[in-house]
Amino acid sequence: MKDEIRAQLQAHNQVMTALERDLAPAIESAVSLLTEALKDGRKLIVMGNGGSAADAQHFVAEIVGRFKLERRALPAIALSTDTSILTAIGNDYGFEQIFARQVEAHVRPGDVVVGISTSGNSPNVQIALEAARRLGARTVALLGKDGGSIKGIAELSLIVPSNDTPRIQEGHITMIHIICDLVERGLFL
Numbered sequence: 001m002k003d004e005i006r007a008q009l010q011a012h013n014q015v016m017t018a019l020e021r022d023l024a025p026a027i028e029s030a031v032s033l034l035t036e037a038l039k040d041g042r043k044l045i046v047m048g049n050g051g052s053a054a055d056a057q058h059f060v061a062e063i064v065g066r067f068k069l070e071r072r073a074l075p076a077i078a079l080s081t082d083t084s085i086l087t088a089i090g091n092d093y094g095f096e097q098i099f100a101r102q103v104e105a106h107v108r109p110g111d112v113v114v115g116i117s118t119s120g121n122s123p124n125v126q127i128a129l130e131a132a133r134r135l136g137a138r139t140v141a142l143l144g145k146d147g148g149s150i151k152g153i154a155e156l157s158l159i160v161p162s163n164d165t166p167r168i169q170e171g172h173i174t175m176i177h178i179i180c181d182l183v184e185r186g187l188f189l
């Protein structure tokens with residue numbers, strides 16, 4: 001069992017090394033995009049399924065609450081938190097519409113919409129990013145594997161180079177923490 005544990009930790013470290021080698025420019029673009037939008041009074045909207053729903057909520061909590069600095073609250077919404085909305089839209093329009101309908105409700109031009117999907121193939125995230133673009137939002141996708149069908153839909157795609165969903169999620173939350181840190185420092189230091 002120890003060998004398996006070590007193998008998984010090594011796989012995690014390989015993902016971190018690949019992020020350091022290849023993803024810094026894309027992370028910097030995401031930081032600039034979000035910093036400028038929040039400076040202009042726009043908001044952040046984040047969505048994903050399963051573990052990525054948790055990541056979406058984690059991201060939004062850092063922005064609305066705080067990351068490390070004492071500063072004013074910033075506007076951000078996770079689309080996975082309201083069970084009444086999720087069950088009503090899912091029941092009446094279908095699971096694929098659960099995020100797109102909320103995007104339609106909340107997104108204004110210049111807002112930043114982030115979709116998180118390890119496969120890059122979740123239809124509800126894809127349809128919502130397409131709706132966000134139509135509404136004039138800036139769109140970012142946190143993806144894995146080959147980027148799936150969502151790659152190319154968002155204006156900026158950050159693809160974790162792994163085929164293993166948990167390792168991809170670990171890459172996503174690492175990038176989210178870096179983005180929160182640099183956005184906060186960019187706005188308030």
Ligand SMILES: O=C(CO)[C@@H](O)[C@H](O)[C@H](O)[C@H](O)COP(=O)(O)O
Nearest residue numbers: 049050051052117118119122165166
């Ligand atoms: O957390 C995990 C696996 O680590 C799961 O809950 C996982 O997020 C779910 O299977 C999701 O439905 C996968 O969706 P996606 O990342 O491919 O968009």
Ligand SMILES: [Zn+2]
Nearest residue numbers: 050051166169
């Ligand atoms: Zn998980």
